[in-house]
Amino acid sequence: MTSSVPSGFMPISALSSHVDSLVNVMGVVTDFLPPTKSRGKDYTSNFRLADPTVYDDGVKIRFFKPMESELPQIQSNGDVLVLRNIKVMLWSGMVVGVSSNQTQWTLFPAAGIPEKVSAGPLKLRQLGSKNASTSSQEHMKYAVELCNSRDRASNEIPQSPANPAMAHIQALTSRSTNTSTPGNLRKDKFSLIKDLQINTFYDLIGQVAKIYPSNGIVELYITDYTTNSSLYNYEWGRDDPDNGKKWSGPLGKMTLTVSLFSPHSYFAQSNVQEGQIVFLRNTRIKFSKDGKMEGCLHTDRMNPDRIEISILHDHDDDRIKALLRRKREYAKRFHEQSEAYVELARGQKRKQEEEPKLSKTQARKRRKQQREQEKRDRKAKQSENRIDEVEDKENADPLDPPLPSKSSPKPNHKSDLNLSIDSPPPHPSSKKITLNKNIRTTKPDIPTRSLSSILSLSTHALTTPKGTPYTLPFQNIKSRAVVRIVDFHPPNIADFAVKRRPVSEYDVLSDYSGDSSSDSTPGPSSPNQDHNDDEDSDDLDESEYTNEGRTRKWEWRFALTIEDASSPVSPQQQQRERMKV
Numbered sequence: 001m002t003s004s005v006p007s008g009f010m011p012i013s014a015l016s017s018h019v020d021s022l023v024n025v026m027g028v029v030t031d032f033l034p035p036t037k038s039r040g041k042d043y044t045s046n047f048r049l050a051d052p053t054v055y056d057d058g059v060k061i062r063f064f065k066p067m068e069s070e071l072p073q074i075q076s077n078g079d080v081l082v083l084r085n086i087k088v089m090l091w092s093g094m095v096v097g098v099s100s101n102q103t104q105w106t107l108f109p110a111a112g113i114p115e116k117v118s119a120g121p122l123k124l125r126q127l128g129s130k131n132a133s134t135s136s137q138e139h140m141k142y143a144v145e146l147c148n149s150r151d152r153a154s155n156e157i158p159q160s161p162a163n164p165a166m167a168h169i170q171a172l173t174s175r176s177t178n179t180s181t182p183g184n185l186r187k188d189k190f191s192l193i194k195d196l197q198i199n200t201f202y203d204l205i206g207q208v209a210k211i212y213p214s215n216g217i218v219e220l221y222i223t224d225y226t227t228n229s230s231l232y233n234y235e236w237g238r239d240d241p242d243n244g245k246k247w248s249g250p251l252g253k254m255t256l257t258v259s260l261f262s263p264h265s266y267f268a269q270s271n272v273q274e275g276q277i278v279f280l281r282n283t284r285i286k287f288s289k290d291g292k293m294e295g296c297l298h299t300d301r302m303n304p305d306r307i308e309i310s311i312l313h314d315h316d317d318d319r320i321k322a323l324l325r326r327k328r329e330y331a332k333r334f335h336e337q338s339e340a341y342v343e344l345a346r347g348q349k350r351k352q353e354e355e356p357k358l359s360k361t362q363a364r365k366r367r368k369q370q371r372e373q374e375k376r377d378r379k380a381k382q383s384e385n386r387i388d389e390v391e392d393k394e395n396a397d398p399l400d401p402p403l404p405s406k407s408s409p410k411p412n413h414k415s416d417l418n419l420s421i422d423s424p425p426p427h428p429s430s431k432k433i434t435l436n437k438n439i440r441t442t443k444p445d446i447p448t449r450s451l452s453s454i455l456s457l458s459t460h461a462l463t464t465p466k467g468t469p470y471t472l473p474f475q476n477i478k479s480r481a482v483v484r485i486v487d488f489h490p491p492n493i494a495d496f497a498v499k500r501r502p503v504s505e506y507d508v509l510s511d512y513s514g515d516s517s518s519d520s521t522p523g524p525s526s527p528n529q530d531h532n533d534d535e536d537s538d539d540l541d542e543s544e545y546t547n548e549g550r551t552r553k554w555e556w557r558f559a560l561t562i563e564d565a566s567s568p569v570s571p572q573q574q575q576r577e578r579m580k581v
Helices: 012-017 137-148 164-174 264-271 318-353 360-395 451-456 534-542
Strands: 022-032 043-050 059-065 080-091 094-098 104-108 200-214 217-223 255-260 277-287 293-297 309-311 460-463 469-472 483-489 497-499 544-546 549-551 554-556 559-564 578-580
Touching: 012 022, 012 094, 022 137, 043 080, 059 080, 080 137, 104 137, 200 255, 200 264, 200 318, 217 264, 217 277, 255 264, 264 309, 451 559, 451 578
Parallel strands: 059 094, 255 293
Antiparallel strands: 022 043, 022 080, 043 059, 080 094, 080 104, 200 217, 200 277, 217 255, 277 293, 277 309, 460 469, 483 559, 497 554, 544 549, 559 578
8 A cells, every 4th residue: 555755745746836946855766877077066966766656767856066975875776765955947848856055865775675664663774965864764664665666676786887998898889879770770689579578678670650748758659560468459449548539550569658768858859750660779678557568768877968769761671671561461451351340430320320210201291391491492592583683774874785685696706806717817926925824933033035045055155163164065054935835745634743653661672562552551540540431432542642641642744845935937937936845
């Protein structure tokens, strides 16, 4: 049974409501860095504290003291700290605790804390600051509870080499470089999600199904389309437990939640997007509060600024290709099975919307009422039209010519032009050029040129920045001309745009042809896309997919024959200059 927080202390979950205040807290150490020299004259220590009121690794605490010996002497995860007069602040949108001159600390090492509270008075080994207050039995009992609230088997004692050069060599030999080139990924710790074990560190490759920031921590949901029985089971029709929306990842136990701490969380929130394939180095696998498998990516103790997450843009790697093949197989299975789910959902929807069945007498009565209502509507509309005609006649100007009636003959436009069949057509140069306002140039600052001057140029003279002239055996200039279209292909203007074959993430696979509808799936969000009605099925088959979602992409494909419209035709010319584009 969980006991209450000692009197005078505050649960960690309540710190966010006491910003800029001095508070007293007790917590178990879930992560820490060795003391280092700050940028100023002080020494600094960074660690995290948690208690039963929080479900993650707790709140970050930063200590600053003139001497390293004055900092909390944390020995391992699982140590319990009593902090008095710690200041609560906001840093980069995250709640942190920062030491002040009045801060006192008392440390109960995990090695000296029993698994159960004894019947008699407790005597726990403790360390503390010079001005630390004496800990009571209430504090010690709560310390035992805090230490045993976490998995004690996962508590680590960091090994810090005394020789800095040896520490540097160990860092180089034990850590891979942060690069997005798949060939540089280490394979000794690489594992698929289906092979993960608790309390083990792995290198993971997965496709991002969701990114969920929460109180300074980013939860990254990744999948490699393998199944692990210890993962959360995402079922058809169930909403996402985080935001209540439809789950956008694969169904079943295929998705691993990885909690990212700084600086990995900042990188992921700014750069990582859903649908991308990422590499996570040295990810710790553990059980969550709900007893489900999850991952954690903490701050690198040797290099706090090191980012252990990379975006893999180049998919020419055997492990990434295997992931994409598994995704394609999953998509095929889903499309085969989803028809039954969709039909069941449609049947339930129709059943809910279906009205009570009417008897034959009631049905005849309803049809009669509908016909009578339609008849009344037609009469009302005819009456309105007659009223409008009367008002137009009364308000008409007697000097205006009478409006043509429907029975009057149409005017003869040829006679209005006063042109006979034998009269010659007007010369093209006599007509005023009117530009099509629907066509606009993207370079209005370039002066117009005739087609003859454009076609006559076979070379292009240029000068280097140092003043040396040189000539290109081709034109490398942009020209603008006023032209008239005299012919085009294809004959139907609607065929000027054609569907473009989408760039698929499966193109890297040697056995992918691009002609399978089940292969044309988006990222992890594809399975739960809303299905349209049957009448929209044709549009769905023609739709093209990208990693961002279901979109149809087009490209222009046509040819024109154009002639110069800016200069008149000379007597020697039979026709204007023409060009095919």
